[in-house]
Amino acid sequence: MRSPTDLTAAFRAHGLKLTPQRQLLFRMLYDNATHPSADALFMAASAEMPGISRRTVYQTLNDLVAMGELRQIAIGTGSARFDPNVDDHHHVVCTACGEMRDVYVDDVDLAGAAGLDGFDVTSTDIVFRGRCTRCRRRGRPSPSTSALASISPSATTRKDQS
Amino acid sequence: MRSPTDLTAAFRAHGLKLTPQRQLLFRMLYDNATHPSADALFMAASAEMPGISRRTVYQTLNDLVAMGELRQIAIGTGSARFDPNVDDHHHVVCTACGEMRDVYVDDVDLAGAAGLDGFDVTSTDIVFRGRCTRCRRRGRPSPSTSALASISPSATTRKDQS
DNA sequence: TGCTTGTTCGCAACTCGTGCAGATTGGGCG
DNA sequence: CGCCCAATCTGCACGAGTTGCGAACAAGCA
Numbered sequence A, B: 001m002r003s004p005t006d007l008t009a010a011f012r013a014h015g016l017k018l019t020p021q022r023q024l025l026f027r028m029l030y031d032n033a034t035h036p037s038a039d040a041l042f043m044a045a046s047a048e049m050p051g052i053s054r055r056t057v058y059q060t061l062n063d064l065v066a067m068g069e070l071r072q073i074a075i076g077t078g079s080a081r082f083d084p085n086v087d088d089h090h091h092v093v094c095t096a097c098g099e100m101r102d103v104y105v106d107d108v109d110l111a112g113a114a115g116l117d118g119f120d121v122t123s124t125d126i127v128f129r130g131r132c133t134r135c136r137r138r139g140r141p142s143p144s145t146s147a148l149a150s151i152s153p154s155a156t157t158r159k160d161q162s
Numbered sequence C: 001t002g003c004t005t006g007t008t009c010g011c012a013a014c015t016c017g018t019g020c021a022g023a024t025t026g027g028g029c030g
Numbered sequence D: 001c002g003c004c005c006a007a008t009c010t011g012c013a014c015g016a017g018t019t020g021c022g023a024a025c026a027a028g029c030a
Helices: A004-013 A020-029 A038-048 A054-066 A133-137 B004-013 B020-029 B038-048 B054-066 B133-137
Strands: A071-073 A081-083 A090-094 A100-103 A120-131 B071-073 B081-083 B090-094 B100-103 B120-131
Touching: A004 A020, A020 A038, A020 A054, A038 A054, A054 A071, B004 B020, B020 B038, B020 B054, B038 B054, B054 B071
Parallel strands: A090 A120, B090 B120
Antiparallel strands: A071 A081, A090 A100, A120 B120, B071 B081, B090 B100
């Protein structure tokens, strides 16, 4: 996304107002490579501006996404995460800690894949999943689905499966 | 996933019981290429077995996923969808109607992409997004993000953005 | 400074799932 | 065939994430 200064101008150019809440979020997002969730941003914003509403954070994020200044990424069914990098790129996610990094892939001919008949593909998202160096070193388990063993009711009670 | 008959045997072999609810779900999932959500399955199941609990549907789906007989797919932040096809494959999703189809991609060297340093990638998910033939013909809009135009408060009120 | 219109707030409501506990039932056994 | 007990089912409450709504508030322009 563009710099806080540029965004300020862009917002005003569209008849949108420049509030301190928005400016704070512009700053928190600019050059932020952590792919924060809305809640993470709310927490961070609250530290600098106690009293800011969670609602305002969601609102501003949605506005930025609608303006094309921010990308919303859906990893799994949990909370959405936001990426100020709107270039054409993809992601790796650590299944243990949730850390996420940008990945550049040359996928020019992917869309020639089998089964796309009739679809006019407008975007392609690739998500690599695995464990980051830190989690691997610490031996943090990937939350698997190691199947059968864990499903036997005689081994563990239902609630342990979660 | 395996046929209802095979699943029946597999469940019993693990000390799991064979209830009519489970058998119904086995049948609804087997050879089902629609990638249904838990709720869609609940609706369909309710038609054949009024009174079946939503909870039971979720439970059974989770069990099948844990057994590796079913794949859970997360497209966006909405509801999870389920795929009885557990082969190595990817998906196309229609951004207008949500229709989803399996896609086979040769992604052998994708993991050699830039930026994966340190991660040991265990899985790769590719999602193509676009509009299916039907939605294109009917002119159904893709829910874009066509940016600026739709965000101007003078053009539409805030609540219309949703 | 005053006005108009966009924003912020905060709470209620909604969606997708899961935890819990009591009522049921599958299925091995006598 | 009938018993018995663990595995299931059901229904409801609860939790996370996010949006709807309306009253109070504040940018930005005249």
